Amino acid sequence: MKLSHMVTAWLAALTAAVAILAQTKQPQDEEYARLVKEWTTKPEFMSPLVDHLPKAAAVPSPKDVLGYHIGAPQKLTYTSDMAKYYQALAAASPRVRILPAGRTDEGKEQLVVAVSSEDNIRNLETNRGYLAKLADPRGLGDAEARRIIAQAKPIYMFTGGLHSAETGPPEMLMELAYRLTVEEGAPFDQIRQNVVVMMAETLEPDGRDRYVDWYYKYKIHETGEPDRVAGPPYWGKYIYHDNNRDINYSQVTMRNWLKFYLEWHPPILHDLHESEPFLFTFSGQAPQNPSLDPILYAELPWFSNFEMTKMIGYGMPGVWDHAFVDMWSPGYLGFMASNHNGMLRMYETFGNGGANTMKRNVAPPAGDEAPAAEGGGRGGMTSREWYRPLPPYKEVEWSMRNNTNYMETGALSALELTAGFAPTVLENFYRKSLHSIEAGKNEAPYGYVLPAGQADMTRAAFVVNVLRLQGIEVGRAGAEVKLKEGTFAAGSFLVKLDQPYGRLAKILLEVQKYPDPNLRTYDDAAWTMGLMCHTDIREISDKAILSAAATPVDTPSIDGEVKGSGPIVAVLANGANSLATLRWRLRNLRFEAIEQAVTVNGAELPAGSMLVEGTPRVRSEIGKLGLKAVALAKAPEVARHAVDLPRVAMFSTWGGTQDVGWVRYAFDHFEMPYDLIYKERIRQGNLRAAYDVIVIPSQGNRGGKSIVFDIESKGKPLAYTKTAEFPSLGMYGESDDITGGMGLEGVLELERFVRQGGVLITLGSSSYLPAEFGLTRTVEAAHPTPQFYAPGPIVEAEITRPTHPIFYGYSGQTTPVRYANGPLLRVPLEDRGWVLMRYAGTEQSVLSGLFKGVAEVHNRPAILDVPIGLGRIIVFATNPCYRWQNLGEFAMLENAILHYKAMPAPAAPAAPAPPAEKR
Ligand SMILES: [Zn+2]
Numbered sequence: 001m002k003l004s005h006m007v008t009a010w011l012a013a014l015t016a017a018v019a020i021l022a023q024t025k026q027p028q029d030e031e032y033a034r035l036v037k038e039w040t041t042k043p044e045f046m047s048p049l050v051d052h053l054p055k056a057a058a059v060p061s062p063k064d065v066l067g068y069h070i071g072a073p074q075k076l077t078y079t080s081d082m083a084k085y086y087q088a089l090a091a092a093s094p095r096v097r098i099l100p101a102g103r104t105d106e107g108k109e110q111l112v113v114a115v116s117s118e119d120n121i122r123n124l125e126t127n128r129g130y131l132a133k134l135a136d137p138r139g140l141g142d143a144e145a146r147r148i149i150a151q152a153k154p155i156y157m158f159t160g161g162l163h164s165a166e167t168g169p170p171e172m173l174m175e176l177a178y179r180l181t182v183e184e185g186a187p188f189d190q191i192r193q194n195v196v197v198m199m200a201e202t203l204e205p206d207g208r209d210r211y212v213d214w215y216y217k218y219k220i221h222e223t224g225e226p227d228r229v230a231g232p233p234y235w236g237k238y239i240y241h242d243n244n245r246d247i248n249y250s251q252v253t254m255r256n257w258l259k260f261y262l263e264w265h266p267p268i269l270h271d272l273h274e275s276e277p278f279l280f281t282f283s284g285q286a287p288q289n290p291s292l293d294p295i296l297y298a299e300l301p302w303f304s305n306f307e308m309t310k311m312i313g314y315g316m317p318g319v320w321d322h323a324f325v326d327m328w329s330p331g332y333l334g335f336m337a338s339n340h341n342g343m344l345r346m347y348e349t350f351g352n353g354g355a356n357t358m359k360r361n362v363a364p365p366a367g368d369e370a371p372a373a374e375g376g377g378r379g380g381m382t383s384r385e386w387y388r389p390l391p392p393y394k395e396v397e398w399s400m401r402n403n404t405n406y407m408e409t410g411a412l413s414a415l416e417l418t419a420g421f422a423p424t425v426l427e428n429f430y431r432k433s434l435h436s437i438e439a440g441k442n443e444a445p446y447g448y449v450l451p452a453g454q455a456d457m458t459r460a461a462f463v464v465n466v467l468r469l470q471g472i473e474v475g476r477a478g479a480e481v482k483l484k485e486g487t488f489a490a491g492s493f494l495v496k497l498d499q500p501y502g503r504l505a506k507i508l509l510e511v512q513k514y515p516d517p518n519l520r521t522y523d524d525a526a527w528t529m530g531l532m533c534h535t536d537i538r539e540i541s542d543k544a545i546l547s548a549a550a551t552p553v554d555t556p557s558i559d560g561e562v563k564g565s566g567p568i569v570a571v572l573a574n575g576a577n578s579l580a581t582l583r584w585r586l587r588n589l590r591f592e593a594i595e596q597a598v599t600v601n602g603a604e605l606p607a608g609s610m611l612v613e614g615t616p617r618v619r620s621e622i623g624k625l626g627l628k629a630v631a632l633a634k635a636p637e638v639a640r641h642a643v644d645l646p647r648v649a650m651f652s653t654w655g656g657t658q659d660v661g662w663v664r665y666a667f668d669h670f671e672m673p674y675d676l677i678y679k680e681r682i683r684q685g686n687l688r689a690a691y692d693v694i695v696i697p698s699q700g701n702r703g704g705k706s707i708v709f710d711i712e713s714k715g716k717p718l719a720y721t722k723t724a725e726f727p728s729l730g731m732y733g734e735s736d737d738i739t740g741g742m743g744l745e746g747v748l749e750l751e752r753f754v755r756q757g758g759v760l761i762t763l764g765s766s767s768y769l770p771a772e773f774g775l776t777r778t779v780e781a782a783h784p785t786p787q788f789y790a791p792g793p794i795v796e797a798e799i800t801r802p803t804h805p806i807f808y809g810y811s812g813q814t815t816p817v818r819y820a821n822g823p824l825l826r827v828p829l830e831d832r833g834w835v836l837m838r839y840a841g842t843e844q845s846v847l848s849g850l851f852k853g854v855a856e857v858h859n860r861p862a863i864l865d866v867p868i869g870l871g872r873i874i875v876f877a878t879n880p881c882y883r884w885q886n887l888g889e890f891a892m893l894e895n896a897i898l899h900y901k902a903m904p905a906p907a908a909p910a911a912p913a914p915p916a917e918k919r
Pocket of ligand 1: 163273274
């Protein structure tokens with residue numbers, strides 16, 4: 001204790017001395033210096049880079065526009081005020097320019113601010129051209145590349161506010177922008193000279209404003225950890241925290257950022273998050289994706305160690321790297337940089353979920369990113385480790401200003417390094433781009449083929465469109481292509497890997513071979529697009545693909561077709577998810593589904609194909625939706641049922657809207673209408689009068705209890721309602737009190753709904769609910785053992801009742817599914833007839849990624865159809881609607897809804913004979 005006191009005192013003295021040296025001759029904002037010192041809770045949480053703020057004539061500081069200095073207690077800034085500040089800054093200084101980057105889901109502008117020297121800002125477009133050449137160096141040549149590198153300036157782009165509860169980064173960036181604009185002397189002159197700094201105002205503007213509303217309504221009253229209240233139920237429109245896991249860029253806002261990245265090619269993108277004490281700087285720990293360039297893996301610790309060196313040198317405790325997040329999944333938003341031969345950088349700083357100063361217990365750590373025991377090393381985040389030589393304190397009084405000091409000092413250190421080694425950064429960017437092209441020329445695989453003629457080409461087009469969003473070049477073969485792997489018809493999509501983003505194409509399309517089963521990973525272990533979409537994608541080891549003729553495709557859409565003639569059309573159930581879209585678009589027409597496959601005039605109609613009168617409108621929609629149909633003289637003579645549209649509700653808790661958001665997004669995309677309902681509607685009862693189907697998407701992480709009891713009430717109601725003062729609240733649902741959950745009376749209402757003939761569908765982790773709360777009385781839902789570890793592998797599942805309507809559009813006895821960590825289900829022998837699909841649970845059944853303990857799922861049901869009273873519960877232990885990824889499974893959910901009236905009686909159990917009624 002004594003020693004640490006002495007060290008602290010010594011560090012404080014040293015910090016003060018360095019601060020004096022760092023002062024320049026510029027006039028200083030004395031008030032700023034006094035206030036930030038006051039707001040910084042310990043002297044060692046300050047650095048000489050940020051303990052002062054120069055004044056510059058006619059250039060507004062954040063306070064001049066906002067009325068407060070950055071890091072002021074109890075102040076958070078709305079996006080409109082941030083924009084106001086940046087516009088004032090740009091108007092006042094030729095060193096600043098604002099670049100629009102699109103509009104969000106809710107119509108807010110996405111802004112990027114560029115700061116550099118006056119010359120660099122004037123030459124922004126020229127520089128953009130230079131970086132584009134380094135990003136795609138085909139035909140460039142080393143001499144020309146060298147000439148460009150000598151002239152170009154690397155863009156270092158900061159992004160913050162992706163996660164709306166992590167409120168500090170967008171505040172800090174305003175001060176950083178000002179400081180970079182006006183401060184003279186080292187390292188600022190060099191940074192402006194050698195680097196173009198870009199800053200996204202905030203990555204999720206919709207969520208920012210909603211969170212700031214919520215903060216001013218509730219969280220501004222927080223005094224410490226015990227009275228912290230839950231966050232708002234929504235950030236952005238759909239997916240909350242998972243905006244950082246949108247690997248296929250489904251969300252408008254995220255797609256705009258990718259587009260911006262590919263237009264400007266920042267060699268470095270630095271994403272600022274909050275969760276870990278006091279500053280974690282990403283160094284790219286294992287498991288690392290081996291397809292990415294070794295240069296990247298050298299650069300990451302180069303930067304993080306420099307920041308640690310500087311900040312520990314300033315005496316700042318708790319700066320560390322190495323642990324916490326790894327380099328396996330390519331799906332994080334910031335990975336758009338490393339996926340495109342740039343450098344992803346990432347911080348986690350310590351935030352309080354707002355701007356209140358409060359005492360925090362660091363061990364065990366709090367934060368939103370993850371259960372931090374992982375990666376934290378022995379004893380959580382406060383132990384001394386080789387990568388954490390000066391650990392964070394176990395307890396700390398923490399403020400927004402501390403957080404700002406850490407982030408900004410780190411950011412300036414990183415910029416100092418970039419300014420000192422700008423040619424190295426550019427050279428590496430060029431080399432990584434070049435290596436990507438060479439990798440596709442020199443080593444197998446050389447490409448991928450999505451063969452033409454697949455039963456459903458809409459999902460092939462989906463894959464191609466995602467690749468195109470990512471800047472990957474795709475061609476369409478004009479004639480047959482003969483390769484070692486087979487002969488592919490004209491119209492097949494070819495992805496050649498000898499292109500700048502060829503390695504990214506490989507990463508997205510290949511089977512994930514996890515490098516070390518003893519390593520854990522922060523997110524998914526597998527994402528193989530062909531397996532996720534049930535689309536045939538062939539890996540090609542034949543170099544001849546590189547010279548195959550192909551026309552570049554932009555964003556392909558698949559035209560549907562109606563073959564033959566006759567008044568009735570049979571729309572084929574081929575797995576295309578747009579079949580549901582067709583049914584709803586033509587809601588006034590009568591559709592019938594055939595219950596078994598049949599061949600008519602040589603055309604094969606799979607079970608589930610839908611018959612409808614072939615009006616011009618029907619034919620036109622079939623065309624637009626990429627569906628395949630056969631016109632017939634009359635309906636085939638097989639069993640069929642009417643496909644009447646159900647009234648659908650989707651249930652969401654208030655505390656777990658994220659996974660629901662993915663399902664909402666998919667339903668909206670496929671134009672499947674639903675009422676989004678919450679506990680309020682469930683408790684109201686009489687559900688059967690209003691709905692035919694209720695879907696409970698996966699949500700919560702405490703099994704059924706999460707769904708039933710949801711956010712714990714702390715006595716005071718938390719209203720999520722729109723008011724004049726807080727207009728961003730009350731969107732996507734309203735509640736006078738989001739706490740408390742549906743409760744046991746809600747469960748009773750669900751049971752009543754089912755008994756009265758409703759169809760309840762539970763997905764993923766929500767499937768604990770029916771078993772745990774006795775809705776399905778004989779079904780057991782167990783949790784796996786602690787040794788079990790299945791971070792989203794793709795596995796083979798066995799279809800046990802292939803004639804069940806949920807398998808319309810599927811062929812074969814097995815199908816790939818993403819393992820969703822739903823319950824380990826078990827049913828008694830006499831109820832085995834309820835099992836529609838089960839996990840093989842063998843090593844060979846793991847198709848992609850890591851699965852430790854796969855034997856625990858051996859023969860476990862993956863989907864059940866449990867009849868109860870007049871209705872039924874369809875229990876998916878899988879999640880057929882996971883993050884806009886497993887579009888191959890989605891039709892199972894669609895079918896369960898479309899054919900809700902036509903579910904057959906349970907299959908006869910194998911043996912022995914069961915009692916007549918099991919209840
Ligand atoms: Zn975050």
